[in-house]
Amino acid sequence: MKKFLLIFIVLIFALPAYALDGTQLLKQIDRNLNPESFEMYRKLINVEPDGRKKEFVLFSVKKGLDKIAALFLEPASERGRSTLRLGDNMWLYIPNVGKPIRITSLQSVIGGVFNNSDILQLDYAAEYDVMKVEETGNEYLLLLKAKTKTVAYDQLKLWADKSKKLPTKIECLTEAGMLIKTLYFKEVKDFGGGIVRPSYIETDSPLYKNYKSVMIFAKIQKKDFKDEVFTLTFMPNIDSLRK
Amino acid sequence: MKKLLLYTLLLLFCLYSLVFAEEYKFELSETEKKPYQLGGYGEFRPVLFGLDRNAALYKLKFYNRDEGRRIEEYNFRLQLEGSYEYGIARIFGRVNGDLSHTYQGWSDETSLYEGFLSLKPSNSFTLDMGKKTLKWGKGYAWNPVAFIDRPKDPDEPDLALEGFWVLSADFIQSFSGPLKTLSFTPVFLPVLERINDAFGTTEKANLAAKLYLLLYDTDIDFIVFTGGSRSTRYGVDFSRNITSNFEIHGEFAYIEDFQKRYIDSNGNILSSTNDTVSYLLGVRYLSQRETTYILEYYRNGTGFTKGEFQYFYQFVDRAYDNYLATGNDAPLGKALNLSQGNYGRPNPMRNYLYLRISQKEPLDILYFTPSLTTIVNLNDPSFSIAPEVAYTGITNLELRLKATFLVGGGETEFGEKPNDYRIELRARYYF
Numbered sequence: 001m002k003k004f005l006l007i008f009i010v011l012i013f014a015l016p017a018y019a020l021d022g023t024q025l026l027k028q029i030d031r032n033l034n035p036e037s038f039e040m041y042r043k044l045i046n047v048e049p050d051g052r053k054k055e056f057v058l059f060s061v062k063k064g065l066d067k068i069a070a071l072f073l074e075p076a077s078e079r080g081r082s083t084l085r086l087g088d089n090m091w092l093y094i095p096n097v098g099k100p101i102r103i104t105s106l107q108s109v110i111g112g113v114f115n116n117s118d119i120l121q122l123d124y125a126a127e128y129d130v131m132k133v134e135e136t137g138n139e140y141l142l143l144l145k146a147k148t149k150t151v152a153y154d155q156l157k158l159w160a161d162k163s164k165k166l167p168t169k170i171e172c173l174t175e176a177g178m179l180i181k182t183l184y185f186k187e188v189k190d191f192g193g194g195i196v197r198p199s200y201i202e203t204d205s206p207l208y209k210n211y212k213s214v215m216i217f218a219k220i221q222k223k224d225f226k227d228e229v230f231t232l233t234f235m236p237n238i239d240s241l242r243k
Numbered sequence: 244m245k246k247l248l249l250y251t252l253l254l255l256f257c258l259y260s261l262v263f264a265e266e267y268k269f270e271l272s273e274t275e276k277k278p279y280q281l282g283g284y285g286e287f288r289p290v291l292f293g294l295d296r297n298a299a300l301y302k303l304k305f306y307n308r309d310e311g312r313r314i315e316e317y318n319f320r321l322q323l324e325g326s327y328e329y330g331i332a333r334i335f336g337r338v339n340g341d342l343s344h345t346y347q348g349w350s351d352e353t354s355l356y357e358g359f360l361s362l363k364p365s366n367s368f369t370l371d372m373g374k375k376t377l378k379w380g381k382g383y384a385w386n387p388v389a390f391i392d393r394p395k396d397p398d399e400p401d402l403a404l405e406g407f408w409v410l411s412a413d414f415i416q417s418f419s420g421p422l423k424t425l426s427f428t429p430v431f432l433p434v435l436e437r438i439n440d441a442f443g444t445t446e447k448a449n450l451a452a453k454l455y456l457l458l459y460d461t462d463i464d465f466i467v468f469t470g471g472s473r474s475t476r477y478g479v480d481f482s483r484n485i486t487s488n489f490e491i492h493g494e495f496a497y498i499e500d501f502q503k504r505y506i507d508s509n510g511n512i513l514s515s516t517n518d519t520v521s522y523l524l525g526v527r528y529l530s531q532r533e534t535t536y537i538l539e540y541y542r543n544g545t546g547f548t549k550g551e552f553q554y555f556y557q558f559v560d561r562a563y564d565n566y567l568a569t570g571n572d573a574p575l576g577k578a579l580n581l582s583q584g585n586y587g588r589p590n591p592m593r594n595y596l597y598l599r600i601s602q603k604e605p606l607d608i609l610y611f612t613p614s615l616t617t618i619v620n621l622n623d624p625s626f627s628i629a630p631e632v633a634y635t636g637i638t639n640l641e642l643r644l645k646a647t648f649l650v651g652g653g654e655t656e657f658g659e660k661p662n663d664y665r666i667e668l669r670a671r672y673y674f
Contacts, residue, residue: 041274045267048609054638057273074273076282076673077639086423089460089484096403098378102462104488104529108603111610111635150487200267208607216269227417228367232462233426233455234415240333240363242276 022130026142028165029158030123033197035222037063039241042070042215044119046112049210056110058119059242061223065126067230070119071238082235083109085120088150093235100232105152113181113205113213117152124158127151138162153180164188166197181205191220282674283323283337290316290667295649299559301661303579306566310346317344322356322403333361337403356405369413376406377430379453379466380523381482381492384597384618385541385590387521388478388494390468391432391442391451396589397597397618398629398647407432407439424457434472447471460484474500488529495522501545504585508557510577519544525597533603539596546593547586549622553654555586592656594621610636625651625658639673 034040044056057074066087072078080095083103091100092109103109105117128144128151135141136159144156153172160167170183182205185198200216228234229241292314295301324337336358342351359373376393380386384397393404411430417423432449434442442449449470456463466478476499482492501519506512525539547555555578562574585591601614612633619626631645647665651658 041269043267043269043273046609048636052636054610054636059274075638077284077635077641079280079282079673086457087460088487089457094401097401098376098403099380101383102482102484102490102492102527104484104490107529107533107535111604150484152487208609211607211609214267216267218269218271219274226366228415231415231417231424231426232457233413233424233428234366237363237366237369239276240328 022133022142023125025133025140025160025165026125026128026130026144026158027123029142029160029167030125032165033167034062034123034220035193035195036065036123037222037224038220039223040220041218043218044110044112044114045214045216046110046114047212047214054112059238061225061229061238061241062122063225063227063230065123067227068120068122069230069235069238078110080239081109082238083116083120084230084232084235085116085122086230088148090116090120091232091235093232095236100235105150113203113208113211114215115152118183118203118215124156128156135162139168164196179206181207191217193222195220195222278329279325279327281323281325283321284671284673286318286320286322286669286671288318288320288667288669290318290665292316292662293664294661295663298661299556299563299654299659300582302563303559303575303582304661306563306572306575308346314346316346319343324357331362331364333363335359335361339403339405354405356403367415370410371412372410374406374408375411376404377409377411377428378404379464379478379480380494381462381464381480382494382523382525382539382541383527383537383599384539385523385543385595386494387496387523387541387543388464388466388480390466390473390476390478390496391430391449393441394588398589398616398627407442422456422458424455426455428453428455432470432472434470439472443472445472449473474498474502490527491525492527493522493524496520496544498545503545503547505547505551506554506558506581508554508561510558510562510574521545535599535601535603537597537599539598541590541595541597543590543593543595547591548593552586552592552656555581556654556659590618590620590656592620592622595619596621610634620651620656623651623655623657625649625655627657641669641671641673643669643671645669 039061042058042060046054056072056078058070058072060070062068069082069084072081082093084091090103090105092103093100103116108115127147129147130142131145132143133140140160140162142158144158146154154175155173157171158167159169167185172180174180181203184202186202187199188196189199190196200214202212202214204212294312319342321340326333326335337356339356340353355374357374357376359371359375362370378392380389384400391407395404409430409432411428413426413428415426430451432439434440434445434447434449436445447470449472451468454465461481461483464480469475476496478496480494484490498519500516502514502516504512504514521542521544523539523541528536559578562578566572566575596619599614599616601612604611614631616629617626627647627649629645629647631643633643635641645667649657649660649663
């Protein structure tokens with residue numbers, strides 16, 4: 001009986017400690033992917049089954065846990081469009097329309113496999129709780145559950161390299177466990193300033209058979225911004241942050 | 244053997260790297276910022292109109308000519324925009340050029356849509372001076388609180404509009420807590436002989452201001468306009484996501500001493516002055532199948548009643564009969580002037596419903612979006628219904644095929660328009 005009680009007590013203390021480890025691990029993965037506040041450039045490429053491509057170039061700035069904005073630089077048809085995310089709020093500014101409109105995380109402003117939440121990705125730890133951590137060979141497998149209903153994917157399965165603590169693959173799932181898309185993190189590269197992370201993400205989806213999308217990263221730099229940058233009124237001026 | 248294997252692996256790796264580099268190239272030059280930017284688009288838009296020869300506005304337009312049952316129109320547009328940035332200063336300009344061939348022959352028009360100098364000494368403060376569009380309001384098809392914008396066309400709400408000459412500023416402040424953002428935008432708008440004279444009474448100074456709050460995840464604007472060119476008006480609008488895929492928005496405008504000019508069936512011009520209220524309520528919903536629904540109700544307090552509009556149609560019919568009997572087209576000329584003024588503005592009556600349904604990439608066809616839009620005049624009731632398909636799969640090329648059918652009986656808004664249907668192709672190339 002005593003033994004049973006002892007095991008029970010150890011388990012009670014061990015479970016939160018394990019959950020805490022998972023959360024710490026996820027936070028570590030977030031920090032290894034990006035500094036908390038930074039700027040970067042990305043190229044998004046949608047590849048159709050016949051090999052045709054459509055490319056987009058974006059400049060993005062992020063601050064803290066819940067603020068991120070992105071500006072389209074190319075192609076010409078999208079130039080000047082910007083998107084802003086403040087927590088669960090997302091807006092799209094189109095120069096011709098002239099005013100920001102609210103958008104949702106599951107929409108895609110570019111078409112293809114990447115949606116708005118992929119483009120305006122916050123820290124994983126800000127949006128997800130760690131439900132379980134498994135160790136498989138050289139990798140961790142983290143099972144993540146969305147903190148709120150407003151998050152684009154209800155569940156994530158995140159595989160991370162044990163030594164680098166960087167994601168290698170993420171499966172995005174619905175509440176019912178249906179696979180929406182898979183993200184593959186590839187080509188770890190030194191961006192300078194201590195940022196060593198995958199330099200591109202490839203994604204495919206059973207919802208878009210034979211299509212794939214790629215996100216290539218460049219010039220990731222730690223940088224601090226004023227909160228006023230992440231406001232609706234500032235959206236037409238995001239280009240002024242580029243040097 | 245080992246060496247051969249090693250060389251083969253090395254070769255394969257090099258080939259892979261080459262292929263990879265070819266497939267997913269991201270040159271640093273693509274991220275470099277230039278102090279200047281030039282761009283715009285060129286557009287070709289042929290349109291086919293199916294005429295309604297019994298409609299009042301057909302008689303008004305074609306009373307002295309017979310163009311058959313259908314007419315074609317060829318429209319070309321070139322919109323150029325450019326900017327130059329130096330330190331805290333930026334100059335921006337947008338010029339629109341239209342060239343059209345209609346049943347009346349060739350015509351062209353070039354306008355400066357926007358042209359202003361922007362000074363931004365900090366991220367919290369911007370000062371703009373020049374010609375600028377402000378586009379206030381949250382509505383998609385209509386904006387009753389857009390007090391200092393030209394009215395947009397609900398058939399093409401996304402088109403760029405010509406601005407007014409203004410001096411404006413933006414002050415922005417961010418907070419933590421329920422109030423996340425506060426920004427204040429004061430605007431000075433002078434109306435002189437050749438500056439902003441389309442806005443209202445000339446030789447007057449006008450002031451407008453907008454206070455924006457992001458409060459409890461809701462966008463809220465408080466707007467005021469006062470000055471001698473138009474009567475004083477107050478507005479408020481809001482937009483909020485109820486869930487991640489369901490948004491609601493609204494606008495409310497209170498207009499003091501609004502002067503409405505209308506005619507009776509004999510063509511006598513009458514006038515009334517009243518305080519009036521306009522408002523809009525709308526929702527935007529994205530379904531799991533990625534169908535977007537935009538539904539808006541618009542109460543246009545400045546619009547004409549059903550009776551007032553019927554008087555106009557009766558006047559047109561009388562003027563036309565008079566022309567047939569006597570050959571005198573003066574009353575028709577008067578009616579034509581009215582139709583190019585208040586009676587000819589988009590959606591001139593009081594109660595409207597707007598519904599747009601668009602399906603993103605059905606059948607996994609990337610960049611392909613079919614849509615259906617309807618605008619219903621709830622007073623008549625008459626309506627327009629417009630199916631369209633858009634394709635943006637070729638970089639920088641936008642293709643859209645749209646048909647618009649107008650449905651309504653006699654003395655109704657859509658029933659008395661000069662055409663029964665309109666089919667148009669729009670090919671737009673961005674550069």
